Amino acid sequence: MxxxxxxxxxxxxxxxxxxxxIVTIHELGHFLVARAFGVKVDRFSIGFGRSLVSHTDKHGIEWRLGWLPLGGYVKFSGDLDSSAVPDQAGLETLRQDIVAEHGPGAERDYFYFKxxxxxxxxxxxxxxxxxxxxxxxxxxxxxxxxVSVVPARVAEVFPDSAAARAGFQVDDRVIKVGGREITDFRDVGQSVALSAGSPLDFVVLRGGREVNLTATPVRTVRDDPISGPVRVGYLGLGWNPQPGEVAYIRYxxxxxxxxxxxxxxxxxxxxxxxxxxxxxxxxxxxxxxxxxxxxxxxxxxxxxxxxxxxxxxxxxxxxxxxxxxxxxxxxxxxxxxxxxxxxxxxxxxxxxxxxxxxxxxxxxxxxxxxxxxxxxxxxxxxxxxxxxxxxxxxxxxxxxxxxxx
Structure with a gap:
């Protein structure tokens, strides 16, 4: 237990x-811009279902915390169905109801008439x-x-791998992948992971000169410590940055x-x-x-x-x-x-x-x-x-x- x-x-x-x-920030985005344009709001809720805590402010807006914390919403006045946009007939009916209750011109404060x-x-x-x-x-x-920045220097090329077949060598420094400049070895891993079965063009620095290589990552299952088993592209390069290679940059x-x-x-x-x-x-x-x-x-x-x-x-x-x-x-x-x-x-x-x-x-x-x-x-x-x-x-x-x- x-x-x-x-x-x-x-x-x-x-x-x-x-x-x-995240949901609170998302809904605040809707809410703040709506209020900036003078839209009437009935409720701001974090969570769904029955209210655990609620407060109605001087503007008549109910601030609510629902018992099911899996989302949230902003309810605009006159919004009968938050998932739909009234058509022409629905807008006219809504306008008549608002005018009948609050007087001519009141509809201008409602979301659908903005x-x-x-x-x-x-x-x-x-x-x-x-x-x-x-x-x-x-x-x-x-x-x-x-943030730490580690040059993409190859420390190992695994035998019979896609990297070995492409001609990678130890101490190659990857500077471009698919035409994109590389400043950190993690960028190489990200590009390779999303390119299983697709040829990738590399530019590496080798002995002071640039060498062009093409390698096709193979799909493999990797046990990620955070997300669990995932199938991603694998090239066969090993990275082992030395302490002097790691740079910490505060911008x-x-x-x-x-x-x-x-x-x-x-x-x-x-x-x-x-x-x-x-x-x-x-x-x-x-x-x-x-x-x-x-x-x-x-x-x-x-x-x-x-x-x-x-x-x-x-x-x-x-x-x-x-x-x-x-x-x-x-x-x-x-x-x-x-x-x-x-x-x-x-x-x-x-x-x-x-x-x-x-x-x-x-x-x-x-x-x-x-x-x-x-x-x-x-x-x-x-x-x-x-x-x-x-x-x-x-x-x-x-x-x-x-x-x-």
């Missing part, structure tokens, strides 16, 4: 903490807030703590901001690359994770950070630092997910607003209904697929099979 409680604390508590912070550009900015503000959160975290980390605030934006862009670029490879059949999608995978990763980060030292104070500091970095990565993922052009997500709303801007009228109700059903099916399917991946990585089926045997 105590062990179970310990596992819950290690895996579930960090996950809920990170998720709550100009399209304002509604689009309000919707986009949620994902934007996620990206801003990540950039802010990275900026603070790069300026306060700095001044303005340069830290530039690096933070670049880091956020790199994460988004990696995500798009992986999705593109899934679409072209080059990846199976087994790296996609759902809530279980994120919870496992949060627990892995927590355990790894705590194991780095036996001092309780340093353990707390390490765990806090690692979870902050983890929150930045997850925040980028949630921001990106919400921008997908799928009805029920922010990107779907923006898609509808794009139609409205061109056609000068909202999307017809019957089209919206079909769109939301298809979008919900796609989203549920994606979540089920990601959850299946998570269960396989957790080896749950092997565990259940062992119980049954």
């Amino acid at each position: 105590l062990n179970l409680l310990g596992q819950v604390f290690v895996y579930v508590a960090p996950f809920l903490l990170v998720l709550t912070v 100009p399209i550009w304002q509604r689009a900015l309000i919707v986009a503000a949620g994902p934007a807030a996620n990206f801003i959160l990540a950039i802010t975290i990275f900026t603070l980390l790069f300026s306060a703590l700095g 001044p605030p303005h340069r830290a901001l530039v690096q933070a934006v670049r880091q956020t862009g790199d994460v988004l670029g990696t995500t798009l690359t992986y999705l593109g490879r899934i679409a072209t059949g080059k990846e199976s999608g087994d790296l996609l994770s759902g809530p279980l995978g994120i919870a496992k990763a949060a627990g892995g980060v927590t355990k790894q950070a705590a194991a780095a030292t036996s001092d309780l104070g340093l353990q707390i500091a390490n765990v806090s630092l690692m979870l902050i970095q983890f929150a930045a990565i997850v925040s980028i993922g949630i921001g990106f997910l919400n921008l997908l052009p799928i009805p029920v997500l922010d990107g779907g709303h923006l898609l509808f607003y794009g139609y409205e801007a061109v056609a000068r009228r909202p999307v017809p109700a019957n089209v919206q209904e079909v769109g939301y059903r298809v979008g919900l099916a796609l989203l549920v399917g994606l979540m089920l697929f990601a959850t299946w991946n998570d269960l396989q990585k957790l080896s749950l089926f092997k565990f259940l099979g062992g119980l049954a045997s």
